[in-house]
Amino acid sequence: MDKQRIVIALGGNALGENLPEQMAAVKKTARAIADLIEAGHEVVIAHGNGPQVGMIQKAMTQLTRAEPEKYIPCPLSVCVAMSQGYIGYDLQNALREELLDRGINKGVATVLTQVEVDPSDPAFAHPTKPIGAFMTREEADRMVAERGYDVVEDAGRGWRRVVASPRPRDIVEIDTIRALVDTDHVVVACGGGGIPVFRTAGHHLKGAAAVIDKDFAACLLARQLSADALIILTAVEKVAIHFGKSDQQWLDSLTPDEARQYMAAGEFAPGSMLPKVEAAVEFAESAPGRRALITLLEKAADGIAGRTGTVVRTPDGR
Numbered sequence: 001m002d003k004q005r006i007v008i009a010l011g012g013n014a015l016g017e018n019l020p021e022q023m024a025a026v027k028k029t030a031r032a033i034a035d036l037i038e039a040g041h042e043v044v045i046a047h048g049n050g051p052q053v054g055m056i057q058k059a060m061t062q063l064t065r066a067e068p069e070k071y072i073p074c075p076l077s078v079c080v081a082m083s084q085g086y087i088g089y090d091l092q093n094a095l096r097e098e099l100l101d102r103g104i105n106k107g108v109a110t111v112l113t114q115v116e117v118d119p120s121d122p123a124f125a126h127p128t129k130p131i132g133a134f135m136t137r138e139e140a141d142r143m144v145a146e147r148g149y150d151v152v153e154d155a156g157r158g159w160r161r162v163v164a165s166p167r168p169r170d171i172v173e174i175d176t177i178r179a180l181v182d183t184d185h186v187v188v189a190c191g192g193g194g195i196p197v198f199r200t201a202g203h204h205l206k207g208a209a210a211v212i213d214k215d216f217a218a219c220l221l222a223r224q225l226s227a228d229a230l231i232i233l234t235a236v237e238k239v240a241i242h243f244g245k246s247d248q249q250w251l252d253s254l255t256p257d258e259a260r261q262y263m264a265a266g267e268f269a270p271g272s273m274l275p276k277v278e279a280a281v282e283f284a285e286s287a288p289g290r291r292a293l294i295t296l297l298e299k300a301a302d303g304i305a306g307r308t309g310t311v312v313r314t315p316d317g318r
Contacts, residue, residue, distance in 0.1 A: 003040045004228040005181070006304065008033065009218035009279070010047040010297070011233060015087060018055070022090055028297070030094035033186075035301040038102055042181055044225060045091065046218040049083040049192030053211060054132020054161065056082050076163060077195050077207025084112055084191035091188055099186075107185040114172040114205060115194025115212055115220075121166035128271065129165035129211045134158030164210040168194060168220045172205065178225055193217040215279035223286050229304065230283045230292040232276045237296050239277065239310040241267045253311045256281045280312040 010029065016022040036043050053076070060074035088110025096108045127150040135143065140151040140159035149161045171177070177189045193212030197205040215232055222230040238250040241262055254262075259281050268274040280292030293300075295309030303309030 003042070004304070005042040005044075005225060006036060006229045006231060007044045007046060007218055007222035007225065007227045008036075008300070009215050009230065009232045009276075010045055011214070011235075015047065015052065015091075019086075022052075022087070026090045026094040027098075029091065030098040032297050032300050033095060034098045034102060034104070036304065037099065037106070037186060038104060039301065039304075041304070042184070043186055044177070044181060044221065044227070045186075045188045046190040046214055046221055047087060047091070047188070047192070048214040049080065049087060050129075050131055050211075051133075052083040052087060053079050053192055058132060075207050076209045076211065077197065080192045080195045080211065081112060084110065084195070087191055088112075088188045092186075095186060107180075108188070109180055109185055110188040110191070111173055111177050111180070113177070113189045113191065113194045114197045115168045115190060115217055116170040116172060116199060116205075117166040117196045117208055117210060117212065118169055119198045119208070121164070123166040124164045124208075124210070127162045127164045129163050129213070130154055130160040130271070131163055131211055132161050134160055164208075165213050166196065166208070166210050168212050168217045171217075171221060171224055172197065174221075174224045177221070181225060190214070190217040190221050213275050213279075215275045216282075219279040219283045219292075222283055222290075226287075228290065230280065230290075231300055231303065232280060232292065232294045233297045233300065234273070234276060234294060235296070237299055237308055239268075239273060239294050243267070243269075243273075251310050253313070254280075255315050256285050256312070257315075259312060277312070284312045284314060 016025040056079045092108040092110050134157055143149040151159050152162050154160045177187055180187045193214045194217050196208040196210040196212050200206050240248050240250050242248045259277050268277050276294055283292045291313040293303045293309045293311055295303040299308050
């Protein structure tokens with residue numbers, strides 16, 4: 001198989017709900033990613049942070065709850081930066097160890113990554129991205145009253161805070177990331193979708209109260225790095241239509257037009273499979289020869305080899 005430049009979008013839930021779970025999860029993740037590196041591919045990893053960023057913000061809030069008059073909210077952009085640091089710390093160390101165990105001596109680096117968003121993005125008027133732990137109705141009502149949070153009931157499992165999820169426009173540190181990849185480093189970047197920032201007067205970047213969807217951020221990262229493939233990892237081996245029904249059908253491949261037809265028919269759940277398919281279509285259409293793959297973490301190498309997963313590409317393979 002020819003050497004490819006691959007961007008992997010790793011879900012935040014795949015990293016566990018707390019520090020001990022994360023340390024165990026990254027070992028499994030590192031093995032799957034190392035399989036691709038051992039096969040000769042260049043690999044860049046983006047990841048989500050849904051559970052982690054909510055946990056961080058909750059912890060920062062609890063620090064001052066005993067003296068509410070002194071409460072200073074920790075900006076969500078800062079919480080995203082914190083999540084990038086501690087997830088990247090575990091992930092890069094697990095990858096480095098796994099690679100060295102296989103006799104592969106490569107640098108692994110986490111880049112604290114800012115991603116520009118548009119302050120007029122309509123997402124800011126309609127928060128939809130759930131973060132943090134589940135709450136009871138009483139806890140949710142208190143957060144609305146005390147902090148002004150937006151909350152939603154989540155599939156009968158409890159209440160969660162929701163924040164804006166604007167589309168990413170540009171990756172601020174893309175030149176640094178590209179330089180590392182070009183010199184054969186494994187890079188962890190755009191953690192949690194990137195630290196969302198606005199451009200303001202002069203050269204100042206101001207943090208935004210938002211969380212960028214990691215699949216769209218990974219798509220932008222893959223496009224700006226001129227990657228050959230985007231792998232979006234999820235909880236199922238392939239994309240399905242009529243999911244969970246008696247006539248469920250797993251899909252080996254999708255063209256962008258087929259995907260759009262299924263999306264228009266409501267086949268893919270918002271906040272779950274829908275953004276993955278949207279990001280896959282966007283990447284597949286961005287340049288000739290590009291393809292996206294949606295599959296399980298442990299099936300990533302098989303998917304790149306064409307043995308499983310759902311491949312999204314244009315009909316002529318361009």
